[in-house]
Each structure stands twice: as C-alpha cells, then as structure tokens.
Amino acid sequence: MQIKTPNKNNIALEQNSAGPAPVNAAQNQIQKETNPTIDQTELKEQIHQDKAPTQNTTSNNKDESTQKGILKIIRDRYPNWCNSIAALLHSLAPALPYLPFVPEKFSKMVDKAAVIFSKSVVPIAMLHNSWEAFVGKRGIESIIKLVTPALLYTVPLHNFNIPYGLHSSVKLILDKAMHKAPQRKEQSFGQNFKDMTQGAKNLFGDFFAGKGDWDLNSTVFAFANMLFGSVGGYLFARTERDSWPAKIFGLIRNIGGLVGDVNISIVGDEHEKKAGRLMGLASIFGIIQRWIPDPKVARIFSHALIACDDIGFNIWSNDSKRRNDKVEEQKQETLKQESEQKLKEEIKQRLTLHSTDEVMQAAA
Numbered sequence: 001m002q003i004k005t006p007n008k009n010n011i012a013l014e015q016n017s018a019g020p021a022p023v024n025a026a027q028n029q030i031q032k033e034t035n036p037t038i039d040q041t042e043l044k045e046q047i048h049q050d051k052a053p054t055q056n057t058t059s060n061n062k063d064e065s066t067q068k069g070i071l072k073i074i075r076d077r078y079p080n081w082c083n084s085i086a087a088l089l090h091s092l093a094p095a096l097p098y099l100p101f102v103p104e105k106f107s108k109m110v111d112k113a114a115v116i117f118s119k120s121v122v123p124i125a126m127l128h129n130s131w132e133a134f135v136g137k138r139g140i141e142s143i144i145k146l147v148t149p150a151l152l153y154t155v156p157l158h159n160f161n162i163p164y165g166l167h168s169s170v171k172l173i174l175d176k177a178m179h180k181a182p183q184r185k186e187q188s189f190g191q192n193f194k195d196m197t198q199g200a201k202n203l204f205g206d207f208f209a210g211k212g213d214w215d216l217n218s219t220v221f222a223f224a225n226m227l228f229g230s231v232g233g234y235l236f237a238r239t240e241r242d243s244w245p246a247k248i249f250g251l252i253r254n255i256g257g258l259v260g261d262v263n264i265s266i267v268g269d270e271h272e273k274k275a276g277r278l279m280g281l282a283s284i285f286g287i288i289q290r291w292i293p294d295p296k297v298a299r300i301f302s303h304a305l306i307a308c309d310d311i312g313f314n315i316w317s318n319d320s321k322r323r324n325d326k327v328e329e330q331k332q333e334t335l336k337q338e339s340e341q342k343l344k345e346e347i348k349q350r351l352t353l354h355s356t357d358e359v360m361q362a363a364a
Contacts, residue, residue: 082125083314089114090307094300111303115157118306123149125314137187138178140196144170148313151234158241158302161286164309165230165253168279169223171316172260176203176219218263225256241298242290250290257283264316271315278312 093114096107130145144167151163177199206212207220229252237246258280265276282305289301 082121083310086114086117086122086310087307089117090303090310094303097296111299114303114306118157118160118310119152122310123152136192137189138192138196139189140193141171141174144174155234155238156241157306158289158298159233159238159246160302160306161253161257161282161309162230162233162238164313165226165257166234168257168260168313168316169226169230172219172223172226172264173200173203176200176216215263215267218259222256222260222263225252226260227256229253229256241295242293247290251287254283254286257286275312275316278308279316282306282308282312 089110093107093111096102096110097104126145126149130142130149133139133142133145148163148167151166152160155162174196177196179199203216204220207216212220229249233246233249233253237243237249240246261276261280261283263276264272265280266273268276285301285305285308289298289305292298292301
C-alpha cells in the first residue's frame with residue numbers, strides 16, 4: 001500500500017480551513033508528550049475568536065455598561081449620603097444655639113430642617129432598602145422596612161426611636177432566621193417566607209427549650225423588650241417625652257435596644273458591628289433624654305440620638321442590598337463555572353475531531 005505524503009500547499013490549506021493540525025499522527029503524539037497543553041491553548045483562542053462579538057454588539061454592550069454603572073453608583077451611594085446629611089444636621093442643631101456668633105433664627109432654622117429632613121428625605125433611603133428586599137423576593141423583610149418611614153411622620157423628634165424600635169425588634173429575629181435558612185440559587189417569595197418562618201420557629205423553639213447561647217438569648221430578650229416598649233410607647237405616649245408612661249416604655253424599649261446592639265457588635269459581621277456601636281450609643285441617649293427636666297437640654301440628646309441612629313440604622317438596614325449582591329455574585333460564579341465546563345467539553349470535542357482526521361490521513 002502506497003502512503004501518500006501531503007505536500008506543503010495542502011498542509012497550509014488544511015491549517016487555514018480547519019485550524020492548526022500536526023503533519024502526521026507521530027508528530028502529534030510527540031507534540032502532546034512534550035507540550036500537552038498547546039493544542040488546548042490554541043483551541044481556546046480559536047473558540048474565543050469564533051464567539052467574539054461584532055462591532056455593533058460591542059458598542060451596545062458599552063452603552064449598557066455605562067447605564068448600569070450610573071445606576072450602580074446611585075444605588076450604592078444614595079442611602080449613605082442621605083443619612084450622612086441627616087446626621088450632620090442633627091449634630092449641628094443642638095450645638096448652634098450655644099455659639100454666640102450664630103443668630104438664633106438660623107439655629108432654629110437648622111433645628112427645624114434636621115427634623116424635616118429625617119421625616120421626609122431619610123425615609124426615601126429606607127424605602128430603597130424595602131425595595132431591595134422586594135427585589136430579592138423577601139416579602140416579610142420588605143414589609144417590615146416600611147414601618148419606620150410610615151410612622152416617622154406621626155411622632156415628634158424625641159420619639160423617633162419608637163418607629164426605629166418597631167422595625168429593629170422584628171429585624172433581629174429575621175436576621176437570625178435568615179442565617180439559619182439554606183442558601184438557594186433561585187429565590188422566590190413563597191420559599192423565602194417558608195424559610196424565614198421555619199427559621200424563626202426553630203429559633204424560639206431552642207430558646208424555650210433552654211438551648212440558647214448568649215447570641216440567641218440576647219436576641220430574644222432584645223426583640224421582646226423593643227417590641228413591647230415601642231408598641232406601648234406609641235399607643236400610650238406617642239407625643240410625650242417625660243411622662244411616666246413615656247419614661248417606662250422608653251426605658252424598656254432602649255434597654256432592649258442596647259442589649260441587641262451589644263450583641264450584634266460582638267457576633268455580627270463588619271457592617272453590623274459598626275451599626276451596633278452607633279445604635280447602642282443612640283439607645284443610651286434615648287434613656288437619658290427622658291429623665292432630663294429641661295426640655296432644651298433634653299433636645300440635645302434627642303438630636304444626638306437620631307444622628308447616631310440615622311447612620312447606624314442605614315448601615316444595618318442596607319443589608320438588603322448586600323444580600324442581593326451576594327445572591328448575584330453566586331449566580332455569576334455559577335454561570336462562570338458552567339461556561340468553563342462548556343468550554344472544556346467543546347475543546348474535548350474538537351480534539352476528538354482532530355484525532356479522527358489525523359487517523360484518516362495516516363491511513364490514507
């Protein structure tokens with residue numbers, strides 16, 4: 001049998017039309033033994049070239065990326081600067097009256113602006129957190145985050161921490177329940193509701209069975225005290241600062257808040273620890289303001305309370321966005337792994353085809 005030797009022109013033609021191929025099977029085997037990755041590297045480059053987007057597609061992708069970049073900046077930065085401005089106003093308001101060169105009219109204007117800003121602009125950032133929870137298909141969390149912006153309009157400055165307490169009491173339980181929930185690739189309202197309720201049921205079950213550690217016991221204690229103190233304060237002393245119902249319910253609410261803040265400062269992540277310190281300071285100011293007879297001095301602590309709470313509460317409540325980002329990162333990682341697996345399979349298929357062609361050429 002006569003073995004046909006392909007000429008150089010045919011080899012060049014085959015390389016241009018079917019990709020890089022060795023001259024014969026023997027050379028191919030030597031090449032794989034000396035550099036086993038060269039074929040795969042060349043095939044990867046060829047596959048990427050085959051799948052490279054056209055110029056129009058690239059232009060459209062750049063436009064979409066620009067739009068997404070702008071939206072991401074707004075999404076990431078808006079709640080932060082919103083609450084920072086509120087904290088600045090609440091820090092200036094109690095200090096300006098004691099500065100001799102500041103007109104009294106201007107001091108009152110800043111005081112009023114701080115209250116208006118906290119009642120109107122800050123709730124928009126809170127609504128953003130509620131929307132993030134809704135986008136993540138966590139219905140209970142989304143509803144709970146509407147409590148504070150809804151009730152802030154109905155209370156004076158010294159009782160701002162009542163709506164904050166109502167939200168925080170339930171959020172403590174939800175956070176612990178979600179930590180116990182399984183991590184799912186696909187999110188749904190029904191499944192998240194089931195996970196949260198089951199997690200809360202297990203949490204309270206462990207507590208009443210005496211299986212709780214410091215984290216669990218302090219969470220349930222903080223939840224019960226904040227919820228009872230906030231509901232009682234809203235129902236019986238919504239506009240009052242230093243009446244006995246306001247003092248008692250305020251004390252219960254803020255002791256619960258302080259315990260919860262200390263707990264997340266110890267066991268929480270880096271964001272929760274920052275928020276816990278600020279909100280813990282706010283709880284202390286909340287206790288002090290109700291036992292000071294002079295309303296002007298008490299108002300200093302009321303402003304200081306909200307200055308700390310606005311920043312801490314924003315850091316803590318912004319976990320809705322962080323949860324969504326984590327889910328998105330997991331999805332992207334899954335897509336990356338699937339893409340890599342498909343690439344490996346395509347390389348394997350093309351290598352198989354090359355090997356078949358070489359055997360046929362050798363047999364010819």
